[in-house]
Amino acid sequence: MKLGLQLGYWGAQPPHNHAELVAAAEEHDFDAVFTAEAWGSDAYTPLSWWGSSTERVRLGTSVIQLSARTPTACAMAAQTLDHLSGGRHIVGLGVSGPQVVEGWYGQKFPKPLARTREYIDIMRQVWAREAPVTSDGPHYRLPLAGEGTTGLGKPLKSIVHPLRKDIPIFLGAEGPKNIALTAEIADGWLPLFYTPRLADQYNEWLDEGFNRPGARNTRETFEICATAQIVVTDDPAAAYAGIKPFLALYMGGMGSEDTNFHAEVYRRMGYGDVVDEVTELFRSGRKAEAAAIIPNEAVDDSAIIGDEAHVQKEIKRWEAAGVTTMLVSPGSPAEVERLAALVAE
Structure with a gap:
């Protein structure tokens, strides 16, 4: 199991x-550092800024939003950072x-899977x-022509x-069709709310993609970098309250009350009634x-909370489910060191 530092987006x-x-992540053998974006800070600026002080860790976005950049602009940023790093x-x-x-972006949302493939x-x-x-389009026609x-x-x-012609592309996918597309055309999957309990279901969707003609990877060459809150503690109650x-x-x-892809993830986990009540109260x-x-x-x-023995046991369960990297968000260098030691053991 590898560890990735998830810095996320700014508040x-x-x-x-x-x-x-x-x-600390560089010092304690984390595999990667990731940044994110929502509708405030962007992902590439902090990644480049902090990444310039590193020599070994991989530098990833988890995730950047397709609609924030044209595909050529994203490719330019990616090959630039790949050279610099x-x-x-x-x-x-x-x-x-x-x-x-x-x-926020003033772009059209429909046909997200087709847009992703074209992008x-x-x-x-x-x-x-x-x-x-x-590109013949229809979403990103190049060169653009017509009225x-x-x-x-x-x-x-x-x-x-480019320094590399095969810069790896991972997708943050949540639904079954998007996960299958990820296995078909991408190099890795970035699940936000992954649960080992549903590994068989995920693997069914992934296998659909791996088995498509022209699929880019096999399971052996594909990465699953799952976000996971890991809290080593003897006071689980405080950790639950914080998450x-x-x-x-x-x-x-x-999202909206009736279009929330994250809520659908928890419905598939079996928490539909909880999602309905949480949505009503939150809104x-x-x-x-x-x-x-x-x-x-x-x-x-989708998190691991407990003492060191419990955390180590659960990390092994996530690894057995197919996760290759756990993206964690420790709050201090000491927590970075502690997590690295637990995985190393």
């Missing part, structure tokens, strides 16, 4: 200790949801540099020669009550 202010956490970049992509895509094809054309980049254009667009080839507000936000407050402003009704079992499904 109201920039975090104060990320430089220390990244240094000596070939350590991982592009983690996600479609986000209609509220963010249409409300990745264009990125790989940029890195291959075998010919000028073209409202000058008609002067021309296919172009990247000025920069539940986060779950309440994602269950009840992300009526009763956020503390929404968090309080979440059962400990729902936290345990």
Whole structure:
């Protein structure tokens, strides 16, 4: 099992200790450092900033939103960082949801799977540099032509020669069709709320993708980097209380009331009634009550809380389920060191 440091996205202010956490991750043999974005801080700027002080850890996005950048702009950023880091970049992509895509970026959300496939094809054309980049669309037509254009667009080839033509692309997928697409066209999967309890179900969806004609990877060459809150403690109650507000936000407050992909993940886990109640409370402003009704079992499904022996046992269970890397969010360099030691043992 490998560990990745998940720095996430910023809150109201920039975090104060990320430089220390990244240094500790590098020192204690973490495999990677990841950043994220929502509708505030972007992912690439902090990743480049903190990554410039490292020499070994891989530098990933978990995730950047497709609609924030055109596919060629994303490919440019990726090959630039890959050069600057000596070939350590991982592009983690996600479609986000209609509220963010249409409300924040002013882009169209429908057909997310088709958009993802087209987006990745264009990125790989940029890195291959075998010919000028073209795309018949319909989502990212290159060169753009027709009504409202000058008609002067021309296919172009990247000025920069990429350090690697196969920069790895991971997808943040949650639904069965998206997970199968991930196995077919990507190099790794970035599940946000993974539970080993449903590993057989995930593997069925992944196998559908692996078995498609032209699939890019096999299970042996594919990575699963699952976000996992790991809290080593003799006071589990405090840890549960700290995580539940986060779950309440994602269950009840992300997306619209009837279009929340994170909520659907928990429905598939068997918590449909909990999701309904959390959503009702959260959207009526009763956020503390929404968090309080979440059962400990729902936290345990996608987090590990307990003493060292319990944590080590659970890490082995996640590994047996197929997870290759656990993306963790320790709060201090000491916690980074402690987690690294537990995995090493």
